Amino acid sequence: MMLTLILLFLQCFFICSSQRTPRSYVSTGKPAYQSTTYSSDGISYDAGLAVDGNSNGDFNYGSCSRTVVSGNQNPYWYVDLGDLHSITSVRIYTAYGFEVSNFGMEVYVVNSTDSSLDASNQLGSIGLSNYYRWYPDVIGRFVILFQRRSNEIVVCEGRVYGTPLSPVLTCPDISVVRTSSSIQVTWDPPTATDDVDTGLTATCTPPSGSYFTDDSNSVTCATTDSTGITVFCTFILQLISVDDESPTIVCPGDRQVYTSTGITTVYYNDPSVSDNVDTGLSANCTPPSGSSFQGASTNVTCTATDSAGNTGSCEFTIYLYDNSAPTVTCPNDIEEDTTTDQTSVTWNDPSVRNSDQPATCDPPSGSFFNVGSTDVTCTVRDWNDNTGICRFQVTVNQNRNPNVVCPDDPARFTDSTQVTVTWDDPSVIDNADTGLSATCTPSSGSLFNAGSTHVTCSVTDTDGNVGSCNFKVIVIDIYDPIVTCPANINKDTDAGNTTVTWDDPSVSDNVDPGLSATCTPLSGSSFNIGSTDVTCSVTDTAGNIGSCEFNVTVNDSGDPTVNCQDDIEVYTVSDKLTVTWNEIFLPVRDNVDTGLSATCTPSSGSSFNIGSTDVTCSATDSAGNTGSCGFKVTVNGYSIPGYLIAVIFVLVIIILVMSPVLVFYYRLYFSKKKNMDNSKQMNMTTYNNAAMATTSKQVDDDLYENYVMPTGNAYVVKETQQDDIYENP
Structure with missing residues (x-):
């Protein structure tokens, strides 16, 4: 005993003086495994019960793991911490009564389940008590309990204290204003922290300083610590487009127009417009084409504004020369649609004044016009060789959009938050252009969240016709909460x-x-x-x-309530007396059970000696809770004086002598009575508190003698049969 106290004192001194603060235990809820699993009464004591956070040492509580008892050579149990940890201590809780089973069990920390179990990675062995040991930090992923003999392993809780060794990597959050279609972007490197290693650096793909063209760009960064653990972080680089470049407008050249009236209508080709962002812009000219011009010269200003509000402009001049040339009036601009590359266009001949010659148009009416805009010039000459000219425009629109065929809706299953989805490029067929390819948003190879995501793929041909198709990427979450x-x-x-x-x-x-x-x-x-x-x-x-x-x-947990009757007091001339009471009327109340009845000791009908006897009545409910009550039965004895005995004796002699006479007269009386009424009912009623006892007997040839002796709260009734005598005191 003294040696045990000394060992406990030394162990406490070693632990208390180590100045170590335990880290949080990291084994709870982690995957655990054992060589075999013990089962009893439908309950399986699997390895996970030893890392459920419950260290109750009562095996019957159901929170302990256990291997099979017999035939289990070299049993083992281990927990997988998921990755490398710096382990400071291990505590093993053994079930009460199973200390011998775990005695001598060895404790190991290894990096792999393929590692050999030898002295290089053994922490210690377990004695006849719960196991709790401090160690210098040990690096490992698996904590293994191993028994080098045929036995069982019973663990109520295996707690491993330590911290994970994985580094933490934090990516930047970057948004850059786009100043051109391709822009070089640099950023501060991600922050890498680790409990062990210092000065960790991260590598990003694409790296800082790369050129980016897309509005949204995914960048993934990674770092690896000295143990070979690699962690990643990802951020989205957003390019915010700011368009500050004005559209470029190219005006037609200066025009010389002849008129004989000093005023004439002038048509000119629309300026061409190009922009670094917007397509399909058109210019507005002042005065517009088709206006009436007069004077020697008129400046025409054309402007175009893009979606960012940038405005570009150009100018040209219309010169009027009055030489009384013929006047030619062209038809209005013509616009035709086609589903092919060209179409035939006809118009009415231009009207001519001041000349008897018809106007000639180039190209002539009925010609085939390609898709796009074509200027038609109509001229007429008078006899003085003055030439009248008018122009109009024929525009052929190709209204057939490219045909884009999307792939079938791809479906992917995932048990994480996102999954990468790829698909074949959509097929594109156009009546004019070849080699067109569609652009999909989001693009193939993007990360898709769980659920349904719409993908739109579109293509624009050289005529500005847009074809598109849609499909859905379905990512199905199959992971149960x-x-x-x-x-x-x-x-x-x-x-x-x-x-x-x-x-x-x-x-x-x-x-x-x-x-x-x-x-x-x-x-x-x-x-x-x-x-x-x-x-x-x-x-x-x-x-x-x-x-x-x-x-x-x-x-x-509630006891039944039993209510006993009042105490009973009776009298007797002998040394004991049988006393009864009605046990079924002893009320029993319980919070759950109904119909409970009390059992008394001594029971009703027992023989009680003279004196006071305690009676205990009890009732037990279905939960085993017992309630009771008690009352007293007191039996008092009569004491008869000697002179009274002598008097009774004399009276008995007189009755015996007179009985023949009495019998005669009584028989005479009842023979007459029988003729009037064949039977007579006699009722004898006695009351005890609120209880009533009634005795009814049919009077016939035989007579009965009834004696009722009041004895306190009980009545003793005695019946004797006599021939031809009826007495009712």
């Missing part, structure tokens, strides 16, 4: 039921945050006495269902 229920609940009550509450189950999901479980019955419900299963479940947005169960047991 994880629901962790509270531990089983036991609660006592002295009523028929009680209200039971518990903390909400914890819920985690790979996609949906903030999920909460619904329990049936609800927390705060009223639970009857007995065992009730509670099921808690949650459904994520993909319809995956996670659930857990626990048990609520309400124990009956």
